[in-house]
Amino acid sequence: MLSAIVGSITGENDVKAVAMTALQSIIPFCEKNLTVEAERALLLSKIIENCESKTEEVKLRAMKCLLEVTKYFYDYIGMDGLELVGHVTIKEIKKEDNDDIGAVSYTHLTLPTICSV
8 A cells, every 4th residue: 555655656746645645644554664764765755855846735745744754653764864854844944935834844843852752
């Protein structure tokens, strides 16, 4: 299931948006996949790639996926993954024209603090 969804992330923008929504829904159940470094790296790279989409709907859904991965699998992401999340997050917060994405991005920055308490 996860492979099919990740494969769809490279399609047209409307397909990407739907794939991101589906991915967001199944992330809590992907522990087996996300504990494998190669699978985790592929998934994060696809999500981050879409966080930089020019299509706002795709970008918003990708940011929500990134939030879900961070929320459920913070311990597996590692420093390299957290640096990527931080880079994408700060970049979006700095933009003035997208409140929805900025709000999701802000959650990325505060979630590690909440998880460590």
